[in-house]
Amino acid sequence: YWALEHTQALNTLLLQSAGPLFVAIWSLLLLGIRLTLAQAGGLAVSLTGVLVILLQGDLTTLKNIEFNIGDVIFVAALLIFGLYSTLTFKRPQIHGLSFVGFTFGCGAAALVPLLIWELMTRPMMQFDTANLLTLFYVAVFPSTLAYLCFNRGVHLIGANRAAAFFHVIPLFGAAMAIVFLGEHPRLFHVIGFALVLTGVFVASRKPATAG
Incomplete structure (x- = not known):
């Protein structure tokens, strides 16, 4: 909330897409849990979908983004929430x-x-x-x-698998903008939704255990 007083919503949504990375780093440092290949691949696919939605399929939008103190505050919030997400797996019963x-x-x-x-x-x-x-x-x-x-x-399901669902936040935001604000669905919405859902499905699947 403090960060949004100093930066634009698009900046925070783009930075929030890095949330699973912070969780993965904390999980590795504190619990010794590494991302599986499927989780890493799924996160990459869903992140691509997030960027498609946020940038409306136009990469040139990135050149108009200016970072400021609000973005630093938001990254600090992500760092703290990533730690919370990881430690939640070890919470008292x-x-x-x-x-x-x-x-x-x-x-x-x-x-x-x-x-x-x-x-x-x-x-x-x-x-x-x-x-x-x-x-x-x-x-x-x-x-x-x-x-x-x-x-x-x-x-x-653990912090790393749960973190994959961070990427559905922009998806829900776009969907609610269509439903409540009258925005019209476009091709980049469809492509982004498909990539996000596919990536989250792959990243959140239970890792196969050796027989």
Whole structure:
């Protein structure tokens, strides 16, 4: 959220595509788990699909991208979330709600000094209907429910296989733009969707075990 105050959404979406790489690095350093050839290949295919969607099939779009301090902040966030994703695989054997409650409690406590600083340096948030509904949505859906599902997914299939699904975020974003914003589907959407889904399917498959 802080990064988006300084950079454009396209930058963060492109950088977010590197999320699985951060998870793979942490998994190797902390758990000694390497990407399989299928996982690496699948991630490469799905990443290609992401770029097709974000760049709308036009590589010349890259020349218009300017990186700034917001991008550095976002890379730091990816580094931290990659560590969280990896360590989630080794989380204590407690109920998913208890784990989310504990991590959210620690996170909220760590944010108290920043909250005080923001209240002292920025205007107070307006408690109107739009802002309250926005807070409700962020608290319930992308926070609580999303983390419950993500934590469970990592626990079941491991961080490297779960990280492949990072690449469906731009896919869902494009799909919702078509449904809710009236954008028209184009050929690059179809190609990008196909590449992302194929890559995620390959990367998230359970590795074959020796007989």
